Amino acid sequence: MNGSIADPKAVRRTILRNLRSALLELGSATKAELSDRLGVSFPTVSKFLGQMEKAGELLPVQLDDSSGGRRANRYSYNPEVMLGLALFLERTETSYIVFNCAGEVKDQGHAASVLTADITDFDALIAALVNKHPQISAVSVGVPAAVNNGRLIYIPEYEQFHDLDLKAHCEQRFQLPTVIENDMNAAVYGYYMARHQRSKLQPSLVYLYFGQNGPGSGIMLDGNIMRGSSFFSGEVSFVPLYDQYNFGEAMRASHPHPRSPDGDLSVDAVARLIAVFAAVLNPHGVILSRHEANEGLLAQLEAASQAYIPREHLPAFILSDWEQDYLYGLQGLSLDLMLSREAGGN
Template sequence: MHGIRVALLQMGSATKANLCDRAGISFPTVSKMVSRMEKSGEVFAAGLDESSGGRRAQRYVYNPEYMLGLSVFLEKNETVYTVFNCLGEVKEHGSCKSFLQDGKGALMAWTQEVLERFPKISGAAFGVPGSVEKGRIFFIPDYEGFQNLDLQGIFEERFGIPAVVENDMNAAVLGYHDRSGKGMDHSAAYIYTGENGPGAGLLVNGNVVRGSTFFAGEVSFVPLYDECSFLQAMQQEKDRKGIVNLKAISRLIASLAAIINPHEIILNHKEFHVSQIPVLIKESTKYVPKEHLPELALSDWREDYLHGLQYLALKRILRS
């Protein structure tokens, strides 16, 4: 049913013949699936199509309230979540205490309360400040309760609902890409200094780059200086002045330009000001010719992060 769901959501309304063409499914199969979906309330009849000389065909629309999604991101000082329908319309948005120190038990108990209030939730996406491989969090410094935790497996076994677990920066760059309507040939890097240390999300030709061991984007370890890493350089500058180290950021921008040559590098608008963009460009050109530098953009990291999780959860829901 995935193809029919996607087609109806993208097209707004469609006849069975439209769905055959769009989803590449035979007419008898489409008819059987649409009848089943109509009986369950997943699709509604929306009137007859315009006449083309023969019998007028019935049009159908998808019921966006039939299944809901849950997106949750875990941060050092808070947990932020949204409940949304299949059109991305938010039913509830809020925040509560962070569960990173309390561990999985507190997170699962809170999640159960949300699911009881919204029983139509049919898929979820969790974002974490750590490295993730197939739903298992394997590198998340300072949060021992989540280290080597198969959060996806635990959630799915307990609630019987499909889930996705994603690194925070991967979700953010994916969310930015989808929100901005960039094409599939677009490449970008999202840099965030963050409460849990700096990280980056990498997108090449519309696909998130996770790396052979799912460690891509852990820029804290990049040795930009002889005696210290990118993380150490950022910490030293903040300790002295309480501000972001623009020289270290510029070196990272130049490194990314030389390695993946993205169209765009995105920075969190709450960490950088538009007046700093020329400074970053000037500093970066000390290492890379200006014509090869990406465009620098400011965006809302929280909104991009949540949208990326919502995008992942919706994909999971429509395949369920």
């Protein structure tokens, strides 16, 4: 027998997500408008809106003007009914934001690093935020680690977290849907969501960051995050660029190098890495944090990269706000969980 039967729960979550997204985007809509927009039958839309209304997800809106028949009810979404929590873990601190379904930030701040402590500090921070904001309905966590479906499979220097299934831990401990994401994957996703989500272009992008925990990259191919067969994609420290050094070692070395414009081995190392990305992936752009680079450095990197690959095949060199992109990516991941929840539950 060909084909497969769709999972009813997955279908429900898709319909709920699309209804919520449409109401948030449109501001308000009637059942007929939602049915036409989503391609879902009028009775199905009515059924789901009834459940959402009972759960407090809908706000009253005045009736539409009559065109001769019964005036249609108009619905808008209550963005405060659910809140999302996004945290990212760094060596020196843990940052967090709490936001509503419209993406409006309700709370934000910094706490002591949980990476340098243990899981009990992580639990205490989330518990405190959930107690402060009981409407938190989904959690996203960014980590400087390779992540396989919520399990931290490579997190150097923080052995107490190695091989920890952080997703399962959070969901069991707090009974909240949770997503765990590599920091650079979240950053490139956030950059994409802010600039390309509604465009026809599905770009290929590489986000490079050197950071507190060593270099890493987030890679997007044709609008999709590239994770790799063992979820190790983006761990660029291991790329063997020289006889004596891999990329991570080259970035830590201080030897001068004649191929780079200013004699700096690190500039040459980044230029070589960009040439590798250009030759293998041919991305539209390479993004660097404006806290680690400036226009002058981008010009140096572009010039140095041309020693290894023709200029016409180089990506665009882009500066962006890494922390903002990172948080925006985590916020988008958490929002997706929130909008896919069952009405009034998980």
